[in-house]
Amino acid sequence: MAFKLMKNTVIELNQPDSKPLQNAVRMFRRDLANTLLDSEEDLQSSIYVDAAAGHGLACEQFEIKVESGERLVIRAGDELGGIYGLLYISEKYLGVKPFWFWHDQLFHKQDYVEIPEGCYRSKPQRVRFRGWFVNDEVLLSEWQIDGSSDEVWRMVFETLLRCGGNMAIPGTDLNSKKNRHLAVEMGLWITHHHAEPLGAEMFARVYPDQAPSYLEHPDLFEELWEQAILAQKDHKVVWNVGFRGQGDRPFWSDDRRFNTPEERGKLISRIMRRQCELIREYVANPVFCTNLYGEILELYRAGHLDIPDDVIKIWGDSGYGKMVSRRQGNHNPRHNALADPDDPGLNGIYYHASFYDLQASSHIAMIPNSPELLADELNQCLERLMDQYWIINCGNVKPHSYILDLIRELWTEGTIDVAQHRRDFLEVFYPQSFVEDISRLFDAYFASTIHYGVHPDEKAGEQFYHHPARELIAACLCGETEQTLMRLYWATGKIGFREQIKWFKAKCAAAVAGWQDLAEQCRKLQDQMPAPFSHVFFAMLGVQVEIHYTGCKGFVALCDSLLALLDRDYVQAFVLAGDALTAYTQGVKAMDQAEHGHWQGYYYNDCLTNVKLTVYCCDTLRRYIRMLGDGPSFHSWERNYLYDAGDQKIVLLTNTNNHLSDDELYLKLKNKLGGSE
Template structure:
């Protein structure tokens, strides 16, 4: 049926009988069962959402709804229609015993379908990650359905699947990656990426960076991009891989071409870098709805000059080099992307933020400038506040629910209240063209994702207290108030840098601090000369330490070891208080996986660090026996960590959730602790 004829027939079915107003709609009854009318002209993305609707109805009623391209002569129907107007607005209307779902774009229609699934069928958008299945019903009936969506606050709203060690090895691998980096040898299963994309859409996100360091020429990695695009999502690139090219991709290209390994440097080898950019630009231009990333980064999310000592040493010269690279990339995009105005972004992460703040970057016109928080969820960098917004650019933000290596990673730490405070500043600045959220392995950050989704869609309507009340009531029912206080006690437990007001003892930070001390102990016990040389070296500022400073002060600052230990103890006591409160409520399966497991992991890491720090102080005072006893105590928290992981791995589905845990690599940290204990014997 042609679209014009379909619209006429569609309209006729929605004309009420003369003198009669019928707004009720019965989807499934004891003797009735509606159908879904999906025109053949609708996109694959809309069809897949309609299939999810069928699946969810089946979960609730055990009945399978038919999808057809033509409405039958009798019975009710869900009529799905896209009327292109270049927006994501959608509407749900019941009339004449039918339900009409319309969208002003493919994504608008998709969001309309998922809105009906969530708000009328009662299906949790995060069901795949929290195992919350919808309530069984024998009848699905509504007196009236009438909902008109708003235009979203942020135009592009995305997930960055970054540092995804747990996702990578949870299911059978989607294929091998050719990358000289220990964390990313396997490709996330396409089955998992399908669920990632489905969940993002159910939460009304429209953009995804589907993995760290994607090589689009590797079919297994390209499959992840395909999973996103077939569902209608925009796709973009990690900020460390502008034009879709990371250092790893660059090395792979030249090894494949002539067996060489040229220096990855736009300064020393500009033509070689440009050649790879050009090839990958041509490949990425084939991807529907690509959002380009431009910029200039080095190896392993470091500044480019750390791999090439010949690079100019002044910030002005370095800024000029990055600006020249962006100008070339912008022109290259014009050549390969035939869209009238393809979206292009540059993410001001690390040195990008510093150079921009100093006025050393010239960003091409019609590029969306993306400011980064750089301290996970806590504050924007100085350039966010100091950059003058100009009409030749649009502006957006990059926000971390997860940030490796400081954390959060294995546990959530950023509260919805903190997210609201920071995003409020972005809205006030008008930086609403783009917002990408680093959500890593997703499952750890359900509360944060739920809150952020609402903020990005309609920030003006977001009410923190209302959100919290509804969220905790949804998952905890009669215990909602008590458990909300427990979550808050946990969020309040983290100690802050007194100057920057950013956390100093998140999971990644405790891991780094304890690991560094243990390695110091190992060297101190085996080679005192090298140990003294290491201490002397640390007093000198290196290029690495300068780069680390550009990320913002997420460290313990100038605290002495004794003062830092006091902060560790204060955090431990606050976490113990949260644990005490947790023992007073009924520990449902969701409470165990969403909260208790994370609390146990964080408390264990803090306790591990406490004993490691005390052992170092004891050894420095030549108290070897006490140092050994303290390190033996430092091994005990790993037993609790295993208990916590057991809470999150119950059931066949989650049995291998921690198989890919290589970022924190807690097994290796337990082994290191044992090695130092043995040295003290």
């Protein structure tokens, strides 16, 4: 007889005091309320969750058995197994998908659902430790759900659990410590940022007047490490050991006595072993990991690091999905970041769905490389047995949900059909009649991103239109136009300042028509959709396309403005700066438009890509240009370009009306002279 799951089904726990299981029941009860109607039947069905270790089940494994029409039992190897068992029922029988909240999944309520008679046993997940690093979380930090910041983080961790995740770095810097307790209460393992080994306080914050040198202050460093161990010793922790500088940079940036790779590697190796010793004093059978990230990978590849055999080595991608070392500034060695096929140790990965590098990364829009490339890279990781630890930089979750769901399937199943996965993902949120068209637009998104480098994976996220743009504006306003901007060599190479402007213009000019066409296709399809699907579509894909299109269009106009400024064609430079300002402002408006319902304020704290700051910089540039060309009287352009020919040379009064504002003057001059397309 099938089990009848109803809204009033009772959930019983064999560990009623377990916070993780209590939270799982709370999620499950909300799922029941969202998907089922109140029942008028007298039948009282119950689910019994037995999460005591045993039953012949491995950690995190669960078994679901229908014992009668009124009783279902979930047996699990541990608390996480019990949580996964409840969420399995929720997804398979109630239809609540992992990203239901982030894209407003629509539910059609039923009287009840039936779970067929029999027994189901879960299979092990492909990757051992599976987690998210909630990093650069500036949107989440200022947004609230029903007036609560805690509820935002609760929803992040809930989604991770629904994705089969078991581990989190619960925020960056202070946030990671603030949210640690909630993550533990949700049942998750804790791990740490590569810049914050052991999750300890940053030395420079605690001892701002001391040099952050382990050679000078080993006792102070070890005291901080010991405090972190004591604070977490009763939690499930994957201890990140290692040593970097104060902030996300090499330690020799702070301690310049280490001049050779050998010296640097020797100190890091010594510190790792000392950290492991300290942890073992307080924790039985600890799990260790260390990041081979950036400069650390270079040291490891050169043979300068001695990593203990029981430490999981975490290999990092480029930030753009390719398993090579990341670019830092203009330094781009692209060391292979795949473990050797015969590597005898334990290996895992740090992979970016979201990235922030002040250059060309993707923070408020999807990664620029195709899901096929990402799947290929991750499959190679699995083939190399880099399967002990996957920590995924999830950023602010919502913009990257599609990629996060793709990774979920890989860390769970170990294989993926990219095209079928996308259809399955989209069918959750849209009527079937729209799925193929939306899938095609996703393909077009990844095909439209700018290829800026010599390697196929060197493609531009939305920050490409903003950070370099602000660099160029600042150089012009600060009189640095006679020399090349070394900070932009990562993109342009060693060419002159004017040529750097032309380089960025050429890249964006070649792409802007494609983005415009894609934006128009998205708007057309959105207009065909009924609400609420049209809102969901714009917030999922439409806004990201608009961010790219308006950014690309704005950067072309900005480059033209700067070139005109260098030629002292101030009127044309002013109009083109206004065109850039207008385009970038449309990007801000697109983010505002995406904030429907409880998403109000989601993009408020966009302070990393910071489209609003680019708008400010363009406005400042326009004011500067007007000062040069129309000052100090600020009426000569109006007279020379907007007055009738017969009135231009008659100056009985300098002006008869208030001076035109920059916006008014821009619109009139643009109408008269034209601007960018």
